[in-house]
Every structure is written in C-alpha cells, then in structure tokens.
Amino acid sequence: MKASIRSIGKVAVLDLSGKITIGEGDVVLREKVIELLEGGQRNILLNLEKVGYMDSAGIGELVACYKRAKEKAGSVKLLNPSGKVFDLLQLTKLEEIFETFKDEKEALVSF
Amino acid sequence: MRNSDPHGVSVRLVLPNELRLLDVVHAASEKMAEIAGFDEDAALNVGLAMREAVINAMIHGNGRDPARKVLVTFVARPSRFQAKVVDEGAGFDPAQGMDPTAPPNLLSTSGRGLLLMRAFVDEVRFRRRRSRGMEVTLVKSRAAASTTS
Numbered sequence: 001m002k003a004s005i006r007s008i009g010k011v012a013v014l015d016l017s018g019k020i021t022i023g024e025g026d027v028v029l030r031e032k033v034i035e036l037l038e039g040g041q042r043n044i045l046l047n048l049e050k051v052g053y054m055d056s057a058g059i060g061e062l063v064a065c066y067k068r069a070k071e072k073a074g075s076v077k078l079l080n081p082s083g084k085v086f087d088l089l090q091l092t093k094l095e096e097i098f099e100t101f102k103d104e105k106e107a108l109v110s111f
Numbered sequence: 112m113r114n115s116d117p118h119g120v121s122v123r124l125v126l127p128n129e130l131r132l133l134d135v136v137h138a139a140s141e142k143m144a145e146i147a148g149f150d151e152d153a154a155l156n157v158g159l160a161m162r163e164a165v166i167n168a169m170i171h172g173n174g175r176d177p178a179r180k181v182l183v184t185f186v187a188r189p190s191r192f193q194a195k196v197v198d199e200g201a202g203f204d205p206a207q208g209m210d211p212t213a214p215p216n217l218l219s220t221s222g223r224g225l226l227l228m229r230a231f232v233d234e235v236r237f238r239r240r241r242s243r244g245m246e247v248t249l250v251k252s253r254a255a256a257s258t259t260s
Contacts (some may be wrong), residue, residue: 022166023130029209053134053155055162056227066188067218084155093212094221 001025001051003032011043011111012036013079013104017050020058025051028059033065033076042074043111047104049080054088066097075099079107112120118217119188120146126165126181128173136183140194147187148253156231157192157251163224164235164247165198172198172245190253192232198244205237205245 001018014032019025029046036044046065054062062076069076081089087099089095101107122139126132140161144154165181175178179199209216211223228235234250242256 011112021162022133022140055159055166056223059168059223063218064220067220084152084159088227092226093217097217 001028003028005032005036008108011045012041013045013047013108015047015050019052020054020061021047022055023055025054029061029065033068036104037068037072038075042056042069042072044069044074044076045079045101045104045107045111046076047079048085049082051082051085053084059088059092059094063094065099075111077101077110079104096100119186121165121187122184122185124185126178126183128169128175128177128181130166130169133162133165137162138191139185140192141181143185143187143194144192144251147192147251148190149192153253157249160228160231160235160249160251161194161196163228163250164194165203166195167203167224168198168200168245171203172200174200176200192249192251194249196247197240198247200244202239202245205247 001016001020001024004015006013006015016029020029033044068078079101081100087097099110101110122143124136124139137158141154141158144157149157157252164223165183168181169175173181181199184195205225208222208225211219228249232249232251236248238246240246
C-alpha cells in the first residue's frame with residue numbers, strides 16, 4: 001500500500017492506495033498515523049478512495065488508529081471508502097464508530 | 112494443477128508458514144472462483160474469506176511457527192467453489208471468539224476474521240483432525256449466491 005500526506009489547514013489528509021492487509025498495508029497505516037500524532041497532528045482524515053480492500057488485520061488497524069488518536073484528544077475520520085471497503089465497514093458495524101464523508105471539503109470543515 | 116475431474120479443476124498448495132504468501136492464496140482463490148463461474152466481486156469475496164482462513168491457520172493454528180506448513184486444496188466445479196485449509200498446530204476453538212459487532216466489542220482491534228469468512232462464502236466448517244491440526248472447509252455456490260444476495 002502507498003500512503004502520502006497532505007496538510008490542509010488544521011487537518012492532515014492521508015491518501016492511501018492499494019490494500020490494507022496483514023503485515024503490509026496495516027503496518028504502513030500504523031506508522032503514518034503514529035508519525036502524524038507524534039508530530040502533534042490531531043485531525044486525521046484517511047482517504048480510502050483508492051483502497052481496494054482490507055482484511056481483518058487492516059480493519060483492526062483502522063480501529064487502533066482511531067483509538068490512538070482519541071487517546072491524544074484527536075480524531076480519525078474516513079473519506080470515500082470504496083465499494084468493498086464500504087461493505088466491510090458496514091459488515092463490521094464500524095460505520096457506527098467512524099465519521100465517514102464522501103466530500104473532502106465537507107470532511108475538512110467537520111474537524 | 113491437477114485436472115483429472117472432467118467436471119472440475121483441483122489445485123493443491125503447500126505453503127510455508129509465512130504471511131507474505133497470503134497474496135498467493137488470494138490470487139489462486141480468485142482464479143479458482145472465476146473458473147467456477149463467479150463474477151469479479153464474488154471472486155474477491157472468496158479471496159478475502161480464504162485470506163482469513165489462512166491467516167487463522169498460520170497464526171492460531173501453526174502459532175506463527177516457521178517450520179510448519181499450511182495445506183490448501185481448491186476444487187472449482189461449475190457454479191461451486193470449495194477449499195480446505197489445513198494447519199499443523201494443536202488445534203484451536205473457532206467458537207471461542209467474541210461477537211465483534213456487539214457494541215462493547217466494536218473497538219476491539221482483532222477478532223473479525225471469522226465474521227468475514229462467514230459473510231463472504233456460504234459455508235465455513237471447522238474440523239479438528241485426528242492426526243494433527245485444524246481443517247477448515249469453505250464453500251461458495253452460485254445457486255446459494257443468487258438466492259442470498
């Protein structure tokens with residue numbers, strides 16, 4: 001999985017592409033979010049538009065990122081989960097936990 | 112690849128206990144599902160279910176032991192995909208896990224593998240082998256898919 005960071009105002013947008021799976025994408029996601037939190041960033045928007053799918057470890061890492069941010073009084077929100085990723089969020093009921101947006105501008109002003 | 116069954120195709124993979132090989136399983140699963148006649152989305156679901164079965168086998172079954180192996184056999188017949196995943200561990204209790212969709216468990220960072228397996232194929236059966244290890248059977252049939260989704 002590839003990950004790049006854009007800073008827009010007070011929000012860090014993490015653009016992810018590929019798949020969030022055990023030992024690969026989940027590690028990249030963990031490292032990037034920890035890097036942002038340790039750098040003082042508290043508002044993180046994960047752009048999932050180009051993420052094809054996740055496995056259970058990837059889903060677990062999304063939750064771990066959410067909790068890490070909460071512990072530091074921050075928040076992790078989701079942008080544009082793709083078809084299969086959206087299905088997985090519904091199946092696992094994590095759509096009840098994560099604030100999810102289709103529009104980036106709308107997501108940015110929500111922080 | 113063996114193709115002795117005129118109505119189907121069989122493939123057998125013997126995998127070292129390495130998580131980096133999950134993509135091999137995923138790709139083989141998707142291809143076998145495609146041979147069985149499933150569309151792209153259903154084949155991806157089969158691949159995702161198989162990933163979880165093999166993750167279980169490598170981590171919970173084989174205990175991440177690099178000396179152990181995971182055996183995966185696939186059979187693709189028209190309208191039916193079946194696979195067995197066998198590890199070399201002491202066995203594990205698949206029913207032991209919590210319900211990851213229950214409100215108190217939503218923030219758990221693990222325990223969703225079985226949920227995904229059951230969601231993406233029609234049947235998931237666990238059997239503790241007499242000799243050694245667990246055998247997990249996954250079945251997806253197009254007839255079931257057309258009535259359930």
